[in-house]
Amino acid sequence: MPGLEDLYREIILDHYRTPRNRGELPPPAAHAVGHNPLCGDEIDVYLQVDGDTITDVKVGGQGCSISQSSASMMSQAVKGRSVTEVRALVRRFKGMMSIEEELPEGERAPEVEVKLGDLEALQGVVKFPVRIKCATLAWNTLIEALAEATSA
Numbered sequence: 001m002p003g004l005e006d007l008y009r010e011i012i013l014d015h016y017r018t019p020r021n022r023g024e025l026p027p028p029a030a031h032a033v034g035h036n037p038l039c040g041d042e043i044d045v046y047l048q049v050d051g052d053t054i055t056d057v058k059v060g061g062q063g064c065s066i067s068q069s070s071a072s073m074m075s076q077a078v079k080g081r082s083v084t085e086v087r088a089l090v091r092r093f094k095g096m097m098s099i100e101e102e103l104p105e106g107e108r109a110p111e112v113e114v115k116l117g118d119l120e121a122l123q124g125v126v127k128f129p130v131r132i133k134c135a136t137l138a139w140n141t142l143i144e145a146l147a148e149a150t151s152a
């Protein structure tokens with residue numbers, strides 16, 4: 001009987017082989033590029049935000065299976081969500097990676113419940129500090145794109 005580790009590996013490979021929301025979005029969609037020089041990973045995040053909702057997200061780039069599958073799962077997890085939910089999701093994910101997200105001064109942590117879903121498959125990465133940067137690259141790039149999308 002396959003264990004949880006095998007199931008997680010399958011989910012990661014599935015997202016790596018069949019990445020979700022692959023592509024680009026034309027302006028005025030926000031666009032951010034992230035690099036992880038330690039591993040050579042590159043991630044492009046295109047974000048369409050209408051009002052308070054992430055209406056569309058596309059991901060490009062190349063790199064290791066952890067970075068690319070994390071980006072695919074991220075795109076799936078944030079599409080259709082509110083900006084507040086997405087910020088909560090970023091905190092939840094980074095918490096799973098043992099990273100305490102710093103809050104801008106005067107800002108409180110969003111108090112919404114979000115489920116990680118497929119993203120839980122990446123929790124084993126926390127045991128490999130070098131790979132944490134691979135797993136969080138898409139999320140840091142997402143935050144940059146989100147900042148651009150909401151600053152206008």
Ligand code: ZN
Binds near residue numbers: 066134
């Ligand atoms: Zn990597």
